[in-house]
Amino acid sequence: MLERLIDSALSQKQRFSFIIVVDDKSPLQLNYQSDKVQYLQMKKNSGPAAARNVGIKYALENDCDYYLFTDHDCILDKEWNKEMTSFLARTEFGAVGGMTYVWGNTLLDYYHGINGTLAGKWLLPEKKELWYMPSLNFGMKRHVTEEFPFDERFPTAAGEDVDVCLRLRSKYKIGFCPRAKLWHDFGYKNTINDFSRFVRLFMKYKSSSATVYEGHTVLMWDSSVSIYEGNMYESNL
Numbered sequence: 001m002l003e004r005l006i007d008s009a010l011s012q013k014q015r016f017s018f019i020i021v022v023d024d025k026s027p028l029q030l031n032y033q034s035d036k037v038q039y040l041q042m043k044k045n046s047g048p049a050a051a052r053n054v055g056i057k058y059a060l061e062n063d064c065d066y067y068l069f070t071d072h073d074c075i076l077d078k079e080w081n082k083e084m085t086s087f088l089a090r091t092e093f094g095a096v097g098g099m100t101y102v103w104g105n106t107l108l109d110y111y112h113g114i115n116g117t118l119a120g121k122w123l124l125p126e127k128k129e130l131w132y133m134p135s136l137n138f139g140m141k142r143h144v145t146e147e148f149p150f151d152e153r154f155p156t157a158a159g160e161d162v163d164v165c166l167r168l169r170s171k172y173k174i175g176f177c178p179r180a181k182l183w184h185d186f187g188y189k190n191t192i193n194d195f196s197r198f199v200r201l202f203m204k205y206k207s208s209s210a211t212v213y214e215g216h217t218v219l220m221w222d223s224s225v226s227i228y229e230g231n232m233y234e235s236n237l
Contacts, residue, residue: 001185002030002072006037014082016068020058022051049150049160052135056145068139075103075183083180084139094144094172095165097133098180107191108198118184122176130174132165137182144172 002021009019019037023030025045033039040054052069059067066085070076077083080098087096097120102113112118120133138161140148148168154160165174188194 001187005070005072005074005076006034008074008076008078009081010036011078012076012081013078014085016081017064018059018062020055022055024048024051047152047155047160048135049154050152052150053152056149060142060146065142066139067142067145069135069137070182071136071184073185073187074136075185077181077183080180080182083177087175087177087180088139088141091175092173093129093175095133095138095140095168095174096177096180097130097139097174098137098182099178100134100137101181101183103183103185104188106188106194108188108194109186111198112186120174120176128176130165130176131169132162133174135161135164136184137180140168144168147171 006019006021009016021037021039023039023041024047025042038058040058042051042054056067066088068081068084084096084098087093100118100120102109118134118136120130120137123129123131135150148164150160151163151167154163168174188197
């Protein structure tokens, strides 16, 4: 999956200034080497928030203007970098989220596509502004990234993206760029055998709720404001 992501990153029509891969002490011992990719390895497994902050620190030291985030199990459209960075450059939004599609074709993947599990949640009525965006398809301007790093109290890939969006929205807005597309691969091989993985995914998301509540006393969630119609995820929050 990582090699597939890197291939899609290297195939961008508008080249990245830097491609940074942060290895959160993976047990696979990847040791990825490339003159086009900066490979950073954590000394210990610390979670995605800490890993992203390491990547941010490196990009800040190299004077990058825009900071785009994705995950190893994603495939970028060839225009993704161009659409994300041009959106940030021409608008007043401090951050941006793109359009995420599901890569697989099992019934579990189909559910995620309808549910919008990893889709952003927009604000009505114009649907041009996002309440939050999962960090697999997310970008920020330099000054916003400096002000609002990821909260490293989140130990897993759950809740840390909601938290950073809620915090930065106290000062900036998050725009929606539907032309910035990518595909996310949940890794399901078939519907029956992977159903337990499907359930554990939502249990993991739910496990982060306490940490989110600790930092944000009021959360308002309306399932009708999802990018995807029919969103039911956490609709009663």
